[in-house]
Amino acid sequence: MNKLRNLLRAVPARRGLLLLCCLVWSTARAEDIQSPNKQLTLSVVLQEGGVPTYSLTYKGKTVLKPGKLGLELKDAPSLTSGFAQTSAQRRSFDESWQPVWGEVKTIRNHYNELAVTLTQAQTNRTMLVRFRLYDDGLGFRYEFPRQPKLDYFVVKEEKTQFALNGDHKAFWLPGDYDTQEYSTVTSNLSEVRGRMKAAVTPNASQTTFSATGLQTPLMLKRSQDGLYINIHEAALIDYSAMHLELDDKNFVLESHLTPDAHGDKGLLQTPCLSPWRTVIVSDKAADILESKLVLNLNEPTKFKDTSWIKPVKYVGVWWEMITGKSTWSYTNQENIKLDSIDYRKVKPNGTHGANTAHVKAYIDFAAKHGLDAVLVEGWNTGWEDWFGKHKDYVFDFVTPYPDFDVQELQRYAQSKNVKIIMHHETSGSVRNYERHLDSAFQFMNKYGYTAVKTGYVGDIVPLGHHHYDQWVNNHYQYVLEKAAEHKIMVNGHEAVRPTGLARTYPNLIGNEAARGTEYEAFGGSNADHTTILPFTRLIGGPMDYTPGIFQTRISTFNPQNTSFVHSTLARQLALYVTMYSPLQMAADMIEHYNEHLDAFQFIEDVAVDWDDTDVLEAEPGDYITIARKAKGKSSWFVGSTCDEQGRTSTINLNFLDPGKKYVATIYADKKDAHYEKNPQAYQIRKVSVTSKSKLAQYCAPGGGYAISIVEAGR
């Protein structure tokens, strides 16, 4: 035993505490581990027939009943039964790490681990399931060691169960291989089947697969005891994205992977790993929002130099196209071919947004208000005929329209210390994008672009592939890694939902992967939308939600568009705090900001990178109030968003440094404000506050408030 102890001591923890314990049993048995705070207990049991199962309790209450583990393979025996447990390794781990950007300065990665090795005697194959139990939840993944009898294999389906303890309230989206841009439905799981049809609203590319198929992150709340459960995945690399198939009789959720064009759900070669399957658990909703479990389960970054990765606040030539006021395209020509159209010979339509003069006005505005960058969409040729045609060669990513002067804009932006954000819409044509990737990134390097917004609108080309299958996920990963080689930050729209990969690849500064502000121009989103997203989509990583719409009534500038933003103006400010992202757009047109510069002051002031975060109050679907401390500064920002009911938010400012005096500027809804009837009724007031202050602040229906809190005298 002394020898073992010495051995254990000799194992160095990378940056933290590592305890390793390895025991080998000859027969199957139950394995338990507890979370560091002992509130969570995981139990792994090989059931009759060698079927591996796991269950989870929280404070003695069942979270997950025994759920099966394993995978079905194509043209090979399943890895779901016939297993014997050949070993169980335990270790504890505790380290703290600093994210390149984030909600907090330091993240603690503290877990107890159980790695169970399962061997299938009949096929002589081995699979390992590695569980990590945190205070905030569970992560586990499959590991397939290199072995003679399992080298290459094809996943027919992953059969991981999440066996809930009864019917739960769920905040859900229809499972879909191609889009996440649905409105969240709030219902009991037992009601999913009945509400599925209505939930599947039209999208540019969509492939639902079941009347009870759901997406992750799936947010659940248990009726009986108010327990919150969130199910997602972490570190989705070289694997297909997971959906959840609901058994609505037994309330068992089972993994359902995204198939590729050949119907396969994963082509794997040992040694290899599945993504982590994650279950965040707490009896406080705020804990779900503060969980760093998904990030912690991702690998530390291997980037040696991260100095080129910087959070970004930006305006853009974008909302005007989304709302139909101007156009991405330079002409109204139909059916064009990039290799034969000569734009000098085609009549301009006169509505092209991305023209040099207009972009300069945005650069001027950004410079004046201290914003970092200007996004410009529709700058490159091809937008006349880019969408829904499954066109292969749809964009070349390097040829500007005749009225967009790349060199002059580079000079101008540089002189104003503003960056222009590149836009690469791929129209889903992934091969075409890869073919042009090097030249596109070289173009960006040449002209001083440091960030790119990518887009994958419409079906993936070649047809048959899906936005979330392994082959296409590998494409996003390829783009991300290529971008890093060019020191380019990526904000991927319509790409697969994030799974915390930004820890490993911190140049992934944003994703869409949900219903963003753009839908407010396409009929609108529910007023409670932003009280849910942080519990669902944002669990995987930051979202480029594009808040900040001041003129919420689109018809005022485009009478053709009767959509309106389901939010008060004050709440639009709150989103800069509640919807965490290192990439924040001030999404409205600058003429609207110029009408409300007093309110715009909050956007000008608010940070995009943080030293600390405190979720003050939260209930999914009802309200979220968050305070965040600006990176390297003493100032705090608070944001609060509520649902269509309105409410009074009561918060305690005890997050402030004791003894210090602060000035709080409160941007709030007026009493008569209302997201639909009176969205622009806001008021701004300044008050002195300390850590002892309390605040009761009215939030209008679909409203909210934002506060900047600056140390007095600074």
Added chain:
Amino acid sequence: MNKLRNLLRAVPARRGLLLLCCLVWSTARAEDIQSPNKQLTLSVVLQEGGVPTYSLTYKGKTVLKPGKLGLELKDAPSLTSGFAQTSAQRRSFDESWQPVWGEVKTIRNHYNELAVTLTQAQTNRTMLVRFRLYDDGLGFRYEFPRQPKLDYFVVKEEKTQFALNGDHKAFWLPGDYDTQEYSTVTSNLSEVRGRMKAAVTPNASQTTFSATGLQTPLMLKRSQDGLYINIHEAALIDYSAMHLELDDKNFVLESHLTPDAHGDKGLLQTPCLSPWRTVIVSDKAADILESKLVLNLNEPTKFKDTSWIKPVKYVGVWWEMITGKSTWSYTNQENIKLDSIDYRKVKPNGTHGANTAHVKAYIDFAAKHGLDAVLVEGWNTGWEDWFGKHKDYVFDFVTPYPDFDVQELQRYAQSKNVKIIMHHETSGSVRNYERHLDSAFQFMNKYGYTAVKTGYVGDIVPLGHHHYDQWVNNHYQYVLEKAAEHKIMVNGHEAVRPTGLARTYPNLIGNEAARGTEYEAFGGSNADHTTILPFTRLIGGPMDYTPGIFQTRISTFNPQNTSFVHSTLARQLALYVTMYSPLQMAADMIEHYNEHLDAFQFIEDVAVDWDDTDVLEAEPGDYITIARKAKGKSSWFVGSTCDEQGRTSTINLNFLDPGKKYVATIYADKKDAHYEKNPQAYQIRKVSVTSKSKLAQYCAPGGGYAISIVEAGR
């Protein structure tokens, strides 16, 4: 009328004679045109219901009965009926052009053209069928002009019929979406169905589709009058490759396109064109071999500088791996991953062919015998585990094995004025190849490689795609065009069959796309194989057949391999003439050549580019004898190949310049030679000849002869 005449005079012919005649009818009617020599007559008739048909006669005899034209579309009405003819344009064209390399110095492109515009009133769509009638056959294609009601469309199936006039003898391969590497079956069309099963021999990737599906080029011979008919396609770009589905009751062949992973057979955007469908016709078999119709139907090259494109005679480190004597791989490691294997830590297997010393020996040999280049396969990492696993990241194309010294070999080859030919096996993983294409070609440019042999062994990755579908054809085209940007010549193996594209892209100096010499090491090919290939596969373009095997009994150097080459040694020499290619390998190992340097003299002497070609005698499946005049020289080379029966070839040397004296060196089978029993029994004799000489030369079973004819005193 004067005005029209003036107009016609004003239309300039590009480099030849152009006559344009445009007439518009309001009702459908028959349209006829004749070939320039009037032996062929094409008739186009709109049958009842507006169904377009065409028929063809040769010297008054029916070649093709009325066959239907058109396409079925996906999710749109068919383009097969309901047409009215709205115009018919006629013109004549006659020009001569010089290929960058070829069988002759100058090619005459002389045809009469009929372009019929068909309009479908019900859908307001227009399709044009352009027919070009040559003295040697017919080409026609579909053209889809830019039009409001037909912008993007998906081809469900092309419905082009070739309505034969009864049962014909056919030289056929099973239709297959992924391979052409079958033995040719010689049978009547009525026997296809019964012989299909046996014809489908195993291949690394194969997808047959029908019991009566056939490949092109399809060579036919009509029993009743000995008419020869060859059906293929020309200028296959951005379209899927065509097969032929045989109706074996009516002897109608109908086009059958290759589907992609989504089941689609073509995603098209107007304006666009189908490839040409070609029908070569003659009562002389030699005319089929001399036809330039497929080349003529391709566009002239747009390359301004072609000085970097040069025919190549080469040896290679290749046959030793094919026969199992040495290995592509450097180790015997199984299940490797390129990004994690460290070859310095893995034990070499000691059988790696592509090692520096061995390659130097090949360079020495090439230099000594005046050959241009050395092909080296297995030089790059990954060959331990490259095949049949549908591996994505299978090769990187730039990392040599530790025992292959790229820089030293560049220096050494350069000092000997020899090129090394690059090898890029993709294992069918087309995305991986495209991702590495730029760096791979830059690597080639850096280290002085000017030609690449590409390979697509195994199923296309991503799975579901086929070697001959539109998406994958576009890949080959992309590689070809990228290669041209880097001044690199391409020799594509396992890629789609050529369709004369080398006229437009003369850096496509070779293709495999049939059963090459390698199959002689995999069980063997029929002894008549090379009497058929020039009538089938070679109609589309040159083949890298890799002739020149002197040691035809493989077991002499690898006892494990009992395959043998179904050819005498003398016939191996003949193939350098009969199997036209600007890229000719001396495929055997140099130790075998050193045992027969007297015979190797022919390979050393034979040209790879020609000023003239004269097919002296030919009968598909029986024999072919061809004389060719070396480019820019007075010397001629003759090759003759025969089937398993053996024969005496009687030829007339009247192709020689009258009045000149020549010395002919004849490399022939001895009387007791036999492809199986006595393959190396050859004799070499020199005789004086003139244009009045005749020669009766014995060819052993599976044998043949080769002659070099040099002007006396030179």
